[in-house]
Amino acid sequence: MSTAAAAARRRVLSRAGFETRTLLANGEQLLVSVLLPCLVLAGLALGSVPDLGPGPRADLATAGALALAVVSTAFTGQAISTGFDRRAGVLRLLGTTPLGRGGLLAAKGVAVLSVLALQVVLLGALGAALGARPDAGGILPTLVSLLLGSAAFVALALLLAGTLRAEAVLAVANLAWVLLLGLGVLAPTDQLPGGLATVAALLPSGALGDAVRLSFVDGAWPWSQWAVLVAWAVVGGLLTRRFFRWGG
Amino acid sequence: MTGAVLVRELRRSFATTTAVDGASWSAGAGTVTALLGPNGAGKTTTVECLEGLQRPDAGSVQVLGVDPWHAGPDHRARVGVMLQEGGLPTSSRPLALLRHLAALYAEPAPLDELVARLGIDEFARTTVRRMSGGQRQRVALAAALLPRPDVLFLDEPTAGLDPHARLEVWDLVRTEATRGACVVVTTHSFEEAERLANRIVIMAAGRVVADGTLDEVRGGRSLEDVYFALTARAAR
Numbered sequence: 450m451s452t453a454a455a456a457a458r459r460r461v462l463s464r465a466g467f468e469t470r471t472l473l474a475n476g477e478q479l480l481v482s483v484l485l486p487c488l489v490l491a492g493l494a495l496g497s498v499p500d501l502g503p504g505p506r507a508d509l510a511t512a513g514a515l516a517l518a519v520v521s522t523a524f525t526g527q528a529i530s531t532g533f534d535r536r537a538g539v540l541r542l543l544g545t546t547p548l549g550r551g552g553l554l555a556a557k558g559v560a561v562l563s564v565l566a567l568q569v570v571l572l573g574a575l576g577a578a579l580g581a582r583p584d585a586g587g588i589l590p591t592l593v594s595l596l597l598g599s600a601a602f603v604a605l606a607l608l609l610a611g612t613l614r615a616e617a618v619l620a621v622a623n624l625a626w627v628l629l630l631g632l633g634v635l636a637p638t639d640q641l642p643g644g645l646a647t648v649a650a651l652l653p654s655g656a657l658g659d660a661v662r663l664s665f666v667d668g669a670w671p672w673s674q675w676a677v678l679v680a681w682a683v684v685g686g687l688l689t690r691r692f693f694r695w696g697g
Numbered sequence: 698m699t700g701a702v703l704v705r706e707l708r709r710s711f712a713t714t715t716a717v718d719g720a721s722w723s724a725g726a727g728t729v730t731a732l733l734g735p736n737g738a739g740k741t742t743t744v745e746c747l748e749g750l751q752r753p754d755a756g757s758v759q760v761l762g763v764d765p766w767h768a769g770p771d772h773r774a775r776v777g778v779m780l781q782e783g784g785l786p787t788s789s790r791p792l793a794l795l796r797h798l799a800a801l802y803a804e805p806a807p808l809d810e811l812v813a814r815l816g817i818d819e820f821a822r823t824t825v826r827r828m829s830g831g832q833r834q835r836v837a838l839a840a841a842l843l844p845r846p847d848v849l850f851l852d853e854p855t856a857g858l859d860p861h862a863r864l865e866v867w868d869l870v871r872t873e874a875t876r877g878a879c880v881v882v883t884t885h886s887f888e889e890a891e892r893l894a895n896r897i898v899i900m901a902a903g904r905v906v907a908d909g910t911l912d913e914v915r916g917g918r919s920l921e922d923v924y925f926a927l928t929a930r931a932a933r
Contacts, residue, residue, distance in 0.1 A: 451847045452804040454770035463800035471788055534786055542784025542840070545748050547770035547801045695750070 454547030464556035490514035511576030513635040518568040523602035531610035532618030584668030597678040598657035604685030611693030629654035701879035706756035718903030731894035777846030787826040830857035
């Protein structure tokens with residue numbers, strides 16, 4: 450009479466596909482996740498300010514835009530969509546289906562990575578068109594940097610979305626997006642003045658931006674920045690697990 | 698106590714408020730149970746414990762012999778849930794949403810039939826945020842019916858529906874019970890309870906103040922009279 454649950458993989462992929470399509474069909478999300486990173490990349494590559502540090506400017510601009518793409522999708526987009534889904538009772542309803550809470554979190558991870566893959570292809574192509582010629586040996590550590598950055602920012606996005614009202618999530622996520630641009634995402638943290646440079650290097654924005662620049666431009670394996678990102682992912686994940694409220 | 702749904706001495710508190718204070722009742726397969734009570738009586742908290750959304754502080758709940766808090770995907774595939782707030786993403790369109798939800802089940806109910814019967818095809822291209830309350834209710838009900846559930850929890854399923862749509866929903870609920878499902882309907886409508894339910898449970902101040910068949914609960918009076926007498930007493 451009743452049915453069984455679909456296979457776990459199918460459940461997660463179905464939800465991930467739904468979330469990805471919803472995000473890509475949303476004009477504001479597209480603006481933040483795709484259009485603005487592309488505009489920032491073009492502006493940085495073709496302009497001469499701000500100082501992006503030593504190295505080919507097109508490479509540095511592409512690295513900064515890739516880091517911005519992570520912040521846009523894994524943090525701002527995910528916080529806002531999860532916050533409003535929580536207010537509408539979507540999270541609670543999905544918790545009663547075979548998808549469950551674990552499946553929903555897995556699907557969100559897959560959706561973020563799907564959009565990020567699209568962003569990497571777009572920004573990579575645009576960066577190449579603007580003259581970026583990254584070190585081939587830097588591709589793998591760049592992907593690691595993007596993955597670790599995504600993990601840290603998704604954890605923080607869920608913490609925000611699961612603890613504040615939807616309107617507050619919208620305001621904080623958008624404000625944070627603007628502030629983080631200047632805290633190591635687009636330009637190296639060591640370009641910042643004095644103590645702010647140290648603080649920014651320990652923030653997920655600075656660690657991500659520096660990690661992507663070091664790996665993408667120099668082909669380096671930025672272990673210390675990765676350690677900072679892992680720490681934010683773990684702390685954010687633990688806090689989310691403790692304080693996340695599924696209901697509104 | 699036997700049944701598809703069992704509530705035993707359930708207690709659940711939030712900070713200084715006791716939402717459910719030792720409630721016990723059960724519901725069997727092939728029946729419709731109406732859960733009545735004023736706001737704050739503990740109905741929604743009780744049902745949320747049964748849906749696995751809240752964990753009891755004391756006592757126990759079972760659905761199909763399983764503790765819902767620890768239930769896995771195959772158990773949840775046997776239970777249909779319609780939440781009071783709907784749980785529909787505001788930017789989604791009904792068909793895309795229902796197709797996605799259907800993919801969570803191995804053999805869901807035929808979507809086209811469900812959509813046609815609930816009249817969802819009339820507003821298939823409308824996003825949830827632009828739908829009326831009644832249209833949202835119909836989509837939420839379709840989502841709850843997708844698994845062809847053995848147990849169906851409906852929280853105010855006809856709130857905001859016009860009379861024709863209400864009759865259609867009642868007919869659907871009866872069909873589910875005839876098929877063998879255990880249906881639990883939370884409602885404020887005496888008419889809905891009288892026309893749908895085999896069994897009535899009235900809650901007040903976290904306790905069950907009446908539990909039985911419609912005739913047993915009424916005892917020769919109107920359901921409305923009994924309800925006001927019982928819930929006013931509990932409120933005092």
